[in-house]
Amino acid sequence: MTQVGEGHGTAADEAGPVMTFGVPTVGEILAERYQLEEHVNNDSAGRQVWRGIDVILRRPVAVVLRHPGGDSATEMLQAAVDASRVIHPNLVGVYDAIDEAQRAYVVREWVDGEALRELVTQEGPLDPARATAIAHSIADALAAVHATGMVHGNVHPGTTLIGDDGRVVLADARADNSDSTESDVRSVGGILYYALTGHWPQTEIGRTSSLPDAMRDGNGTIANPRQIRAGVPAYLDDLTMDLLDKRVAAPEADALAAELARLDSAEEEYEDVGPLRFTQGTSAEPVRSTRKIVIGIGALAVIAVLGLIFGIRAISNSSSDKPTGTTQAGTNQQTGQNGTGDPANPGTGTPNEAPKKLALTADMVRIVDPPDGGRTDEGEAKYTVDDDNDTAWRTSGFNEAKFYNKPGMGLLINLGSPHSISDVRVEASSPGVAMTLCTGTTDPGNSSQGDDQIVKTYKQLSTGDADDSDDAVATPQQCGKGEVKKTTGTNTVIPVGESQKYQYLMVFITELPRDNDGKYRVEISKVEVWGN
Numbered sequence: 001m002t003q004v005g006e007g008h009g010t011a012a013d014e015a016g017p018v019m020t021f022g023v024p025t026v027g028e029i030l031a032e033r034y035q036l037e038e039h040v041n042n043d044s045a046g047r048q049v050w051r052g053i054d055v056i057l058r059r060p061v062a063v064v065l066r067h068p069g070g071d072s073a074t075e076m077l078q079a080a081v082d083a084s085r086v087i088h089p090n091l092v093g094v095y096d097a098i099d100e101a102q103r104a105y106v107v108r109e110w111v112d113g114e115a116l117r118e119l120v121t122q123e124g125p126l127d128p129a130r131a132t133a134i135a136h137s138i139a140d141a142l143a144a145v146h147a148t149g150m151v152h153g154n155v156h157p158g159t160t161l162i163g164d165d166g167r168v169v170l171a172d173a174r175a176d177n178s179d180s181t182e183s184d185v186r187s188v189g190g191i192l193y194y195a196l197t198g199h200w201p202q203t204e205i206g207r208t209s210s211l212p213d214a215m216r217d218g219n220g221t222i223a224n225p226r227q228i229r230a231g232v233p234a235y236l237d238d239l240t241m242d243l244l245d246k247r248v249a250a251p252e253a254d255a256l257a258a259e260l261a262r263l264d265s266a267e268e269e270y271e272d273v274g275p276l277r278f279t280q281g282t283s284a285e286p287v288r289s290t291r292k293i294v295i296g297i298g299a300l301a302v303i304a305v306l307g308l309i310f311g312i313r314a315i316s317n318s319s320s321d322k323p324t325g326t327t328q329a330g331t332n333q334q335t336g337q338n339g340t341g342d343p344a345n346p347g348t349g350t351p352n353e354a355p356k357k358l359a360l361t362a363d364m365v366r367i368v369d370p371p372d373g374g375r376t377d378e379g380e381a382k383y384t385v386d387d388d389n390d391t392a393w394r395t396s397g398f399n400e401a402k403f404y405n406k407p408g409m410g411l412l413i414n415l416g417s418p419h420s421i422s423d424v425r426v427e428a429s430s431p432g433v434a435m436t437l438c439t440g441t442t443d444p445g446n447s448s449q450g451d452d453q454i455v456k457t458y459k460q461l462s463t464g465d466a467d468d469s470d471d472a473v474a475t476p477q478q479c480g481k482g483e484v485k486k487t488t489g490t491n492t493v494i495p496v497g498e499s500q501k502y503q504y505l506m507v508f509i510t511e512l513p514r515d516n517d518g519k520y521r522v523e524i525s526k527v528e529v530w531g532n
Contacts, residue, residue: 024048024065029055031098034063034107047076051110054095060110061095064172069104079174080106082150090141092161092171108171113164116191117157117211120198125229128236129264131195134160136260137168139188143253145173146181153179155187157194157211178206185250189243196225196232196240198516204244217431218488227429227490228516230392230523236263239276355422355530358415360385365527367393368410368506370451384411384527392429395512397519402511407455407480410508411527414443418501421531424494426507429523433487434511437462437494438479439502455479458506462494480510496531505529 029035030052038051040062047066054061066073080097087093096107116134120126126134138160145152153175161169183206190205193214200211201222215223224241226232239259242248251259259276362382383391393411398404424437440458444450458479494507507527512520 024050030063030105031096034061034096036063052107054107062092062108062110063105064108065103065105067103069099069101073099073104075176076106076174077104080108083173086144086148086150088141088144089167090137090169091144092169109169111161111163111167111169111171113162113167115158116160116162116195119162120157120195125198126195128196128232131192132236132260132264134162134168134195135188135192136257136264138170138191139185139253139257139260141170142181142184142188143257146184146253151175151179151181152184155184155191156207156209157191157200160191181253182250185253185256186243186246188256189240192236192240193225193244196236197228199228201244204246215430217490221489223430223490226389230394230429230525231390234389239263242276355532358419358529358531360413360527360529362386364414364416366412366446368412368451368454368508370406370455371448381411384524387526389427389525392523392525394523395509395521397515397517397521398512399519401514401520408508408510410438410455410479410506411524412443412454413505413507413527413529415503415505415529418503419529419531420501421496421505421529423496423530424505424507425526425528425530426492426494426524427526428487428490428492429525430513430515431487431489432511432513433492433509433522434484435487435492435494435507435509436460436480436482436484437496438506438508440504440506443504454506455508458504458508461496461502461505479506479508484510486511 024030024036026036026038033054033056035053035055036050037053040049040051042048047064050063050065052061052063053059064076066076077097077099080094083091084094084097092111093109094106095109098105098107125131138155142152142155150173152170152173154172155170159170159172161171163169187205190201194200194211197215198212199214200209201214202208202211203220204214204222215228217223222241222244224237226234226237243250243256362385365381365385367381380393384393395409403409426435438458438460440454444453456478460477460479460482496502507524509522512522515521
């Protein structure tokens with residue numbers, strides 16, 4: 001049990017290391033009351049943390065000492081006095097604060113257990129339900145602190161203690177002028193992110209730490225928890241990212257505690273929880289996610305532009321060509337229902353139709369794995385088309401980014417009949433995946449020979465990560481042999497850029513990103529084909 005080994009530093013901590021002389025000894029009794037039993041560790045401010053005994057009340061205590069006392073210890077002692085005024089089951093109790101000039105010390109409750117930092121380091125990221133319960137306890141504690149007009153200022157995996165009895169407590173309040181109730185609340189988002197991923201979002205929290213930073217793409221944008229690991233519910237992912245996003249208004253601590261209580265009580269049935277219900281003041285309106293609003297506005301703008309483009313095309317076509325057999329309702333009787341071509345053959349639509357997502361089912365996709373074929377993850381192909389972001393095709397872990405005995409791995413898609421394809425959209429667990437889109441004329445079968453044949457005969461349609469048709473391949477090359485770009489984000493659009501129709505498509509991966517365990521792997525949770 002470290003009893004707080006690391007937290008946020010304060011301005012007073014920047015003076016340098018402390019406890020360089022007058023080191024206490026085992027058995028020494030401070031203030032004629034607190035007997036030192038064991039030196040546990042030094043905290044992030046250089047103070048010594050001891051396990052001791054209150055010889056009067058006969059209860060275990062934690063004693064935090066620093067040298068010297070006096071003016072340099074004022075902030076530590078004042079923070080302890082302030083903390084002692086707040087009594088809450090999720091706050092470590094503070095019993096005493098003493099300044100002896102040469103040294104100063106704070107006596108507080110001893111908690112049998114370990115810090116969240118240790119728990120995640122030893123056991124790995126926590127399951128969503130446990131992460132939610134811990135964040136709920138911390139938000140409850142902050143609500144009590146903020147109700148007194150104070151700020152905690154040190155919400156961190158090293159100050160979040162998990163008792164052996166399951167109790168979660170927040171320790172070591174020490175705010176400075178840069179801290180606020182908002183920064184406390186943002187730090188709860190950090191606690192959630194760390195519990196779910198094992199990474200601490202240092203930039204978003206605004207404090208450096210020895211903990212590993214959040215995973216980011218090439219532009220420094222933080223990765224969502226569900227992009228790092230499977231099984232994180234979308235609702236919890238949204239809540240975590242909104243708390244870390246300064247463009248989104250932070251809720252008050254009590255509103256956050258109420259929201260986490262609602263989610264915590266739902267256990268793992270997150271789909272039944274409903275939308276975020278933060279309330280500010282007396283308003284019942286939820287705090288809107290600026291990030292989601294911006295995305296929504298962008299999507300509407302794209303739709304408007306597409307509508308304008310196709311409207312112009314329609315006007316141009318109607319002015320240059322004679323209408324064929326139109327009724328008063330404007331339906332083209334020769335092209336089928338609503339002008340979309342033969343309804344019995346969805347691949348025969350007109351060239352000017354807006355692309356739509358083609359329906360894919362589990363029997364239309366399979367994993368291609370030369371030279372082996374038929375891997376143990378073969379049954380996971382269906383997870384890429386089940387419209388469930390909590391399921392994914394997870395590749396095996398490899399020792400090399402570019403595999404070690406194969407050109408790559410792919411997801412083969414058989415559309416059943418030829419279709420005009422505009423693009424293929426792939427959602428992966430992390431950026432840095434080198435992937436390309438290939439096509440062929442047949443599927444020779446799920447076998448090592450068949451997979452080998454596919455890779456050798458299929459031709460490359462696109463270089464990979466792109467937002468327009470500039471990356472379409474002018475001279476088709478063997479699948480994976482031409483230029484293949486690495487993705488810069490987790491949601492990738494691979495354009496086709498050609499007018500001909502395709503029945504067989506393959507998303508082919510030639511290089512994998514590195515995972516948390518040092519292996520190279522990726523999870524593909526969604527693949528969509530857009531066209532007519």
